[in-house]
Amino acid sequence: MGLTSEPISEHGFRMPSEWEPQDAVWLSWPHNRKTWPGQFRPIPYAFAQFVAAISRYESVRINCAQPLQPRAQRLCAKAGADMTRVHFYDHPTNDAWCRDHGPIFVKKRTTGEVAVTDWHYNAWGDKYPPYDLDNRIPALIAEKLGLRRFAYEMVLEGGSIDVNGRGLLLTTEQCLLHPNRNPQLNRAQIERRLIDALGVTQILWLGEGIVGDDTDGHIDDITRFYSAAGILTCIEPNTRDPNHEILEANLERLRGFRTPEGAPFDLVTLPMPRPLAFQGQRVPASYANFLIINGAVLVPQFRQPKRDAEAREIIGHCFPDREIVGIDCYDLIWGLGTLHCLSQQQPQ
Numbered sequence: 001m002g003l004t005s006e007p008i009s010e011h012g013f014r015m016p017s018e019w020e021p022q023d024a025v026w027l028s029w030p031h032n033r034k035t036w037p038g039q040f041r042p043i044p045y046a047f048a049q050f051v052a053a054i055s056r057y058e059s060v061r062i063n064c065a066q067p068l069q070p071r072a073q074r075l076c077a078k079a080g081a082d083m084t085r086v087h088f089y090d091h092p093t094n095d096a097w098c099r100d101h102g103p104i105f106v107k108k109r110t111t112g113e114v115a116v117t118d119w120h121y122n123a124w125g126d127k128y129p130p131y132d133l134d135n136r137i138p139a140l141i142a143e144k145l146g147l148r149r150f151a152y153e154m155v156l157e158g159g160s161i162d163v164n165g166r167g168l169l170l171t172t173e174q175c176l177l178h179p180n181r182n183p184q185l186n187r188a189q190i191e192r193r194l195i196d197a198l199g200v201t202q203i204l205w206l207g208e209g210i211v212g213d214d215t216d217g218h219i220d221d222i223t224r225f226y227s228a229a230g231i232l233t234c235i236e237p238n239t240r241d242p243n244h245e246i247l248e249a250n251l252e253r254l255r256g257f258r259t260p261e262g263a264p265f266d267l268v269t270l271p272m273p274r275p276l277a278f279q280g281q282r283v284p285a286s287y288a289n290f291l292i293i294n295g296a297v298l299v300p301q302f303r304q305p306k307r308d309a310e311a312r313e314i315i316g317h318c319f320p321d322r323e324i325v326g327i328d329c330y331d332l333i334w335g336l337g338t339l340h341c342l343s344q345q346q347p348q
Contacts, residue, residue, distance in 0.1 A: 007196030008150050013106040013115060014199025017165030017225065018292040019319070021348040023114070025054050025293060026103075026141070028134075028342075029064035029072050029088075030096035035128075035335045039278070042331040044075055047096075050298075050339065052081035053327055058294045061346070063091035063098065063137055089144060094134045097337060099220070100124070100157035101134035102344035103141050106150075106198065114347055116142040116149045117197050119156035124215045125180025154193050155181040159218040159341055161194070164225040167201035167260065169194060174208040174217030181216075204257055206250045210234070210272075211242050212282035212336070220340045221286040223250060226318040229259050230266040234288050237271055247272075270314050273302045278334045285333050287311035289340040296322050300329040300338040 030047050033040040054060045060081070064072055069088045077083050093101070103116040118138035123131040142149035162170040175181070176190055185193075191203045209217025223233040233254055236243040254267055276285045291298045297319050301308040308326060316324040329338040 008106065008115070008117075008199075010196075012109040012199075014109060014165070015104060015106050015117075015163050016347045017163055017228075018345055019226075020165055022058055022294050022345045023348045024059035024061045024346045025291070026098050026344045026346060027051065027060060027062045028091075028093045028096045028098040028102070028137070029062055029068055030335075031065075031068055031093075032095045035095055036331075039331065039334045043335070044072070045079070046328065046331045047342075048072075048075035048079035048081070050327055050332075050342065051076045051086060052079040053298055053325055054291075054293055054343075055082040055085045057296050059085045059087065062086065062088050063093050063102075063140075064088050065092040066090045089140075091137055091140045091144075092133050093137065094131050095123075095128070096335070097134075097159075097341055098137070098344045099159045099341050100215070101131070101137050102158065103138035103149075104156070104158050104198070104344070105346050107347050114147060116147050118142070118149050118151040120153055121157065122155050122181070124157070125178060127214060150197065152193065152197055154185065154190070156194075157215065157218070158344055159215060159220045159337075161198075162219050162224050163198065163200060164228050166228045167199075168204060168225070169198065169200040169202070170204045170206065170219050170223055170225065170231070172206045172209055172217040172219055172222075175215065175219075178216045202260070206253055208246050208249075210246065210284050210286060213284040214336050218341075220289055221284050222247065222288055223254070224288055224290070226268070227266070229263065230268065230318065232268045232270050232288065232315070232318055234272050234286060235269045241272075241275065243272060268314065268318055270311060271307065273304050273307050273311075276302060276333060283333050283336055285329075285338075287315070289338045290315060291339045291343050291345075292319070292322070293345070296325050298325050298327050298339050300333070301326040302333065303328070303330045
């Protein structure tokens with residue numbers, strides 16, 4: 001409804017944490033076969049299982065061009081989704097990664113108004129054109145729901161940031177300072193824009209992301225808040241694995257960080273799954289790509305029973321008041337992302 005690039009934090013808006021009450025989860029229906037080359041056949045079925053899991057707890061809103069909707073609806077129903085909670089919108093997309101091309105929602109502290117922040121999306125540094133349809137999704141959602149929209153020229157993907165809802169934002173230097181995103185902006189300018197637009201007060205910078213991550217180091221594959229002062233972070237126990245040093249360096253930074261009150265964070269380490277590769281290419285499988293929803297946490301599973309169970313247990317200790325639900329992501333990860341990458345929560 002409204003379009004501005006003003007610092008909306010001055011008007012009391014902030015980005016809520018993922019564990020705060022949600023109105024719905026947004027997804028974009030998968031249809032781009034190039035995303036899963038030679039492996040696309042199982043993807044709509046795996047995605048429908050994901051939809052079904054979310055629908056047991058809250059509403060699911062899906063960007064999906066009209067011609068694709070009848071089959072998508074049939075697959076979701078067959079997967080056991082609560083179809084009274086599954087809603088399709090005729091919003092054509094280029095790809096399925098709604099965390100990155102979808103809106104980043106903010107909420108006004110005083111009135112509870114929910115609004116959309118709309119950032120420029122360039123498919124992770126112009127890696128996968130075209131992305132024109134994806135770039136329109138935040139505006140379409142804002143218009144459809146009658147929400148105010150705040151548009152920004154800066155490139156920003158939802159998977160590159162994580163917030164605790166109390167003023168802190170986690171990100172990586174590899175992604176936000178990469179020249180393929182915002183070469184005209186320096187670190188201080190990027191920080192200023194995040195503070196102005198998302199209502200945060202401090203940026204916590206980690207270094208690099210994991211091997212095989214084509215997004216240039218998204219935070220949601222490595223390190224996540226689980227409470228205002230609690231952080232879950234991935235480690236690689238195998239010292240010969242290239243992720244070992246990367247994740248150890250990030251862990252060292254985390255140990256040095258302090259909360260606004262001056263205390264160290266409550267750090268919990270989360271082992272990586274065993275390496276997965278497709279046609280010789282390592283893929284960024286990570287248990288940190290979990291999705292927090294109302295009453296549950298959906299955790300990626302990679303058909304590694306012992307590691308999968310360990311990840312569920314660790315994440316369960318961090319969220320004792322929620323069900324921990326494992327979701328098979330063995331097929332989805334060949335597209336180089338899983339549950340969190342595919343979704344974007346809309347706060348109540």
